[in-house]
Structure formats: C-alpha cells, structure tokens
Amino acid sequence: MSVRVSPNSSRRRIVKASDGTLKVYLNSPAHEGRANQELLKFISKKIGVARSSLKIKRGFKGREKTLLVKGFKASDSKNLIDKLLS
Template identity: 45%
Template structure:
C-alpha cells in the first residue's frame, strides 16, 4: 500500500502525469470537475500508470479538492 499526493488540473487540453521533485504527481485531466468525472478519469489514468486495477486505487482525501491523497494497493 502506497499513499501519494496528487495535484489535479481538470479541463486540460491533454491528459498527462508529471512527477515533481518532492514526489507529488501533477495530473492533467480532460474531464471537468463535475459529478465526479475528473475523479473517475484520475483513477483510470493512475491505474494505467501504476499497472493496477481501478479497484486498487482509492481517493483517501480531497474528493472535491484539487489536491488529493490517493492510496494505491499493489
């Protein structure tokens, strides 16, 4: 189990992940932050990046914030 800090940038023109020097991920998402669409896209993108199923990823805090703490169970 690993908990990472993620900063989300919704409504971006491209979908990508950048890793900062302190280990924080900046995730650019195409989806708007409405009705949980950005959170769904975040989970899908992280599951591909870390090569785990979507069920292994949980947003522990910050569901309605741009800064989130995400647990990845590998």
C-alpha cells in the same frame, strides 16, 4: 500518494512540479466526480493495477488529493512515481 489535479486540460499527462509533487492533467471537468473517475482510471492504467485497487483517501472535492494504492507499501512509492512519470 499525493497528487494535484488539473481538470479540463487539453491532454492527459503527469508531471513532477518543482516542489516535488505530482501534477496530473485530465481532460474531464471537475463536475459530478468525472475528474475523479478519470484520475483513478488514468493512474491505474499507468501503474498497471486494477482500477479497484485505487481509492481517493482525501480530497474528493479539491485539487489536492491523497490516493491509496492497495497492495503497495510506502517503500514502493519511488517505483510508483517512476512508473507514473514514464
């Protein structure tokens, strides 16, 4: 699952951009991995999986990130996106 992260936001939320990508707004700064940790915690809570089931596959230091959700298949992506946007 690909997301675009926007750290230092006034409130946490997830929106679908006009190009179809998910944009995740986080409170934490992009410093010493704080935003990455908040991203994993926030996403895991939204989709109802353990924090240990999520991993950042690509984009540790950038805003564009690819997340790996253990136990989910590519065919489950629609359900995951629906959960994130609800």
